[in-house]
Amino acid sequence: MSETLSPTVPRERGGAQARRNARAHGPAITGRPYINRGIPPYDVMSEENLLRIEAATDRILAEVGIEFRDDPAALDLWRRAGAEISGTLVRFPHGMLREILAKAPREFTQHARNPARSVRIGGGSVVFAPAYGSPFVIDHEKGRRYGTIEDFRNFIKLAQTSPWLHHSGGTVCEPTDLPVNKRHLDMVYSHIRYSDRAFLGSVTTEERAEDSIAMARLLFGAEFVERNCVIMGNVNVNSPLLWGGGATQVLRAYARANQASVIVPFILGGAMGPVTNAGSIAQGMAETMSGCALAQLERPGAPVVFGNFLSSMSLRTGSPTFGTPEPAVGSLVVGQLVRRLGLPLRCAGNFTTSKLPDAQAATEGTMSMLSAIHCGANFILHSAGFLDGLLSMSYEKFVMDADLCGALHSYLDGVAVDDNQLALDAFAEVSPGGHFFGCSHTMANYRDAFWESTTADNDPYEKWEANGRHDAVSRANRRWKQMLAEYEERPLDPGVDAALQDFMARRKAAMADAWY
């Protein structure tokens, strides 16, 4: 199933809209801008047990507390809001964070440079974004090597070419051939230039976050940015119960600009959290609530996305594991808890520890991705490409995963029920023991009936054999090359492009290269 959308541009005054209209020229887009789910999330936990986990979260917040290092301004905000501070440790009176979070937006739009690609985040929306943060890239021929800015651009182009992704993501791989202190400029520029979808900005320092937002202002206009979300930062808690390394400065920078933060703990059960699922969930809730609430203190009403990232570990070797059953079912519980808070949710993705895009990767990834779908996640980072516990971004897995994203469009539509779908007319035409191949109901409906994979081989064995016995990796290898060849640039307004280039040049000139 695919559809072509004619972008409907809302009427709006001023230069920002004119600029966005100018940006909107280019090829017609295929696919939906995002999914509106047709089936409800999957609730697995009783009210009684949800209340127990919430009580545990509240006790962690009130009795254990969360540490905020390296950010005196954050401590000031907490003090003024009524929290109990001792040194850098903050304890939260019962109910305080829930009260603050009640004022955060339940959903919001992140605008894209192509207005038809803007995404809704929250409620029944589902937005697929590529994997984020791998130092390595891997493909079938060249194997694993460090990522470069060329790989970075390639993954943006692959995402842009896929009708099943909705968002350009952020650090789709680390462009390790660029200086650490300057690569954020090239990353943000690449998203703006090679994609017409929404994207994520830098979160490694407050200054780089400010640079990212400044570039978004050049694209969308400062006035538009002041009133609308156009960029998001994905900010990590240093689990357990520690905010450090300037992360809160970054999230406050995004909030100050009225831009969204995605707040995400990373809990590997037994390492950064308790080895038991309920305890890890309670901890993650406390951590994310504190980050989302801090954004609200910085700027009431700033958009936030409640993130969760559960994982387990191999108790035989101590290695992290991904795509395992405990985080999958734990995510369903997290979804229930976050819906009670009324915040947009980021959770799970196509996770695996496999080193190859093989059956292990697909089993783990599908289990994990379905947990994201079922738990009601609105923003699904790591929807495509994630390999080797996020150490590698895989070209082949990227297109396999994007294909699964396509399947999930149809899955999330659910089963439609009306006279045409119930097909009683077809039974008048086809007798018992007959077949529906050419009946008029089939002819009228077959085009949209089933989602069609671009990577699966459904041919009979003999035909598959005659065609060269290709496995999924071999087909995916051809597919990503074909997609890169099909990539069509969506021209950027030359004035905007020049302003971005000028900004980057000035910022790069202002500092020496740093490689660590």
Place this chain on the structure above:
Amino acid sequence: MSETLSPTVPRERGGAQARRNARAHGPAITGRPYINRGIPPYDVMSEENLLRIEAATDRILAEVGIEFRDDPAALDLWRRAGAEISGTLVRFPHGMLREILAKAPREFTQHARNPARSVRIGGGSVVFAPAYGSPFVIDHEKGRRYGTIEDFRNFIKLAQTSPWLHHSGGTVCEPTDLPVNKRHLDMVYSHIRYSDRAFLGSVTTEERAEDSIAMARLLFGAEFVERNCVIMGNVNVNSPLLWGGGATQVLRAYARANQASVIVPFILGGAMGPVTNAGSIAQGMAETMSGCALAQLERPGAPVVFGNFLSSMSLRTGSPTFGTPEPAVGSLVVGQLVRRLGLPLRCAGNFTTSKLPDAQAATEGTMSMLSAIHCGANFILHSAGFLDGLLSMSYEKFVMDADLCGALHSYLDGVAVDDNQLALDAFAEVSPGGHFFGCSHTMANYRDAFWESTTADNDPYEKWEANGRHDAVSRANRRWKQMLAEYEERPLDPGVDAALQDFMARRKAAMADAWY
């Protein structure tokens, strides 16, 4: 997570129990006899739409009707029950089948020769059984070839060795080296001899079904069999809306002996049913309801399992597809409808059209298998080994799939919530920014915390590389050989064995070999 069960043998009088006690000696079993789900099924459809599908089913039954060929006795039963007969076409007055089905058991136990392996079918139980019916077998070294009785025994031994399967299945592959009219004897004997779990009997003719039941009587004792389910037959409707080829004679034979039938349509949307999901579901409900009801007319209270098998097709090539999104979400709806009927459910399995156990197979299989888990299926045939649209039984995929069955044990346990699981004590021990590696809560809980895969590789990349860069297929290849080597026969009572051998010899001597 694994557990060792000490079989609890219920007190019972008579020779059957004595025989079963005698059979119960042997190695301690690992794994649970079946799963009792800790999370509810996933309901995706509104009451209003469920009622519409039910109304469509009722109209198909009342207005279109279902044909029953080759079985005058079945037509007699329908006539006496008040159905409207014209030729071989049966139409069912509104509400008639629902009333008959209200008397079928909501759940029942299928007894195994090892009483600790008996399975509960219905309610919150989940029973995993191997794939069923492939003419070919395939492995990594020898490729695809026709199945033999040696392959048949191998798959029984692999299932028996896995702690994650619960049932020995039926035609785990076709033993094509044995005569068509005699191979059912060797198949039933192999299940009895090489497995101590419950199994399925023959359904290809009424006579072979009777042979299968006769062999079960030799194992369990005629009196025990008369009162308990010890064998099941998996009987297929000839969709659309046709019972033919003696299938109803077979299901009546099982019912007459108080043994269970699994009634399954096979609907490939657009071929054997409407191309729209709701229409296929309505048709499948009508077909299965008619089969389950016929079993009740043959013998009121006979156990039945309500089966469903939805599939889609490639609209580009016309080939069947498996593990696609429409059947996955359709299965969730089937689950809701069957729970309203109050019958045990068989649905989905680890389906794929891939010709290799690659990423395509694992993505499709995991999506399909999770739909079985989520829709509340009680008996999940095709849980392991299914490849190439069921044309091949794969040795490597069998052990990968069994591994997924293991993961699903933990998934179905859900998230436990009590003081230990909430781990508040651990937070007293571990400060913000610390770690949980050696804390006493971790030490007390880590052994049972996470399910551990036997086929996944979670090692760091460098270690994986040093160990030979094995992919999932290569590891699975080693694993099934290891499992076959580890297989321990669970001795059969010599008297029972002799009686079975004698029965088979007499039956084989009574007819010439037939090869078609």
